[in-house]
Amino acid sequence: MPLIPARILYIENLAENTYRLAVKPLYRVEDVKPFNFFMVWVPRVDEIPLSIAYRRRDVIEFLFKVRGEGTRKLSTLYPGNLIALKGPLGRGFVVENDLENILVLAGGIGIAPIPFFISRSRYRRLDLVWGVRERGELFNLKNLYPEISEKFSLIIVTEDCSYGICGTVLDALRSIDINAYSIILAVGPTAMLSKVCEYVKGNNVYVALGTMVKCGLGICGSCYIKSSTKLLCIEGPVFSCNEVGYHLRESVDS
Ligand SMILES: Cc1cc2nc3c(=O)[nH]c(=O)nc-3n(C[C@H](O)[C@H](O)[C@H](O)COP(=O)(O)OP(=O)(O)OC[C@H]3O[C@@H](n4cnc5c(N)ncnc54)[C@H](O)[C@@H]3O)c2cc1C
Numbered sequence: 001m002p003l004i005p006a007r008i009l010y011i012e013n014l015a016e017n018t019y020r021l022a023v024k025p026l027y028r029v030e031d032v033k034p035f036n037f038f039m040v041w042v043p044r045v046d047e048i049p050l051s052i053a054y055r056r057r058d059v060i061e062f063l064f065k066v067r068g069e070g071t072r073k074l075s076t077l078y079p080g081n082l083i084a085l086k087g088p089l090g091r092g093f094v095v096e097n098d099l100e101n102i103l104v105l106a107g108g109i110g111i112a113p114i115p116f117f118i119s120r121s122r123y124r125r126l127d128l129v130w131g132v133r134e135r136g137e138l139f140n141l142k143n144l145y146p147e148i149s150e151k152f153s154l155i156i157v158t159e160d161c162s163y164g165i166c167g168t169v170l171d172a173l174r175s176i177d178i179n180a181y182s183i184i185l186a187v188g189p190t191a192m193l194s195k196v197c198e199y200v201k202g203n204n205v206y207v208a209l210g211t212m213v214k215c216g217l218g219i220c221g222s223c224y225i226k227s228s229t230k231l232l233c234i235e236g237p238v239f240s241c242n243e244v245g246y247h248l249r250e251s252v253d254s
């Protein structure tokens with residue numbers, strides 16, 4: 001799969017170590033689905049997997065948190081600089097049924113793919129619980145994406161009780177009537193995903209995994225799901241808890 005050069009249109013610091021990046025690919029990118037991701041080539045550093053946060057015509061947006069060298073370098077680039085994209089990768093995940101009631105649980109930068117998921121999905125009701133450690137990690141999601149602001153309700157949870165409900169996403173989940181939802185989708189740290197899968201049983205519970213992705217093409221095997229034949233870069237990143245329960249437990253323990 002060829003690398004597509006993309007020009008940075010803007011890069012904005014939204015919150016503590018958190019950035020919004022908008023790029024315009026120089027060639028046509030095939031249609032993208034929510035939870036598809038790109039390997040983003042950061043000049044002189046590496047390729048890193050980032051989810052599509054939003055798409056407006058031929059502009060693609062990412063939301064990312066600085067973790068190490070790749071994301072740090074990306075955060076220092078300027079409008080006009082060139083990066084490159086390989087993708088879209090993965091199978092993606094979208095809901096297209098007006099009868100569904102969806103509960104989305106996002107931990108930290110797990111919020112990244114959610115705006116695009118909301119913009120492309122059809123459903124009856126979507127409630128989003130976004131949990132962070134402290135308020136400095138928050139940004140105003142509804143202001144950032146006014147086109148979708150009416151399409152969901154938002155509950156903010158902070159672990160240090162500095163904003164919204166006090167506690168973790170799991171604490172919030174325990175106080176919610178989960179029977180009101182036909183689909184539950186969780187995105188965030190592995191430990192959080194593992195606990196969600198332990199707490200909510202059923203076929204309608206999904207998690208977006210963040211295993212190590214290297215080639216993105218189904219060749220290197222680095223993104224394999226433990227105790228299965230599945231690869232995140234081909235069949236993921238969204239799986240049902242039933243498919244990845246063992247993988248999550250093992251990943252948290254190791
Ligand atoms: C499908 C997928 C989608 C993702 N989408 C987003 C997103 O939209 N926004 C966002 O902020 N982050 C996202 N991530 C995580 C992001 O890829 C890592 O934070 C990034 O690769 C870190 O690179 P680095 O060079 O800055 O840090 P490094 O110092 O290289 O790594 C820091 C930590 O990041 C993780 N990491 C490093 N390399 C990879 C890799 N190749 N694949 C997966 N995890 C890695 C590891 O936990 C590592 O300990 C996604 C990961 C996956 C697998």
Ligand code: FES
Nearest residue numbers: 214216220221233
């Ligand atoms: S990242 Fe290489 S097989 Fe998935």
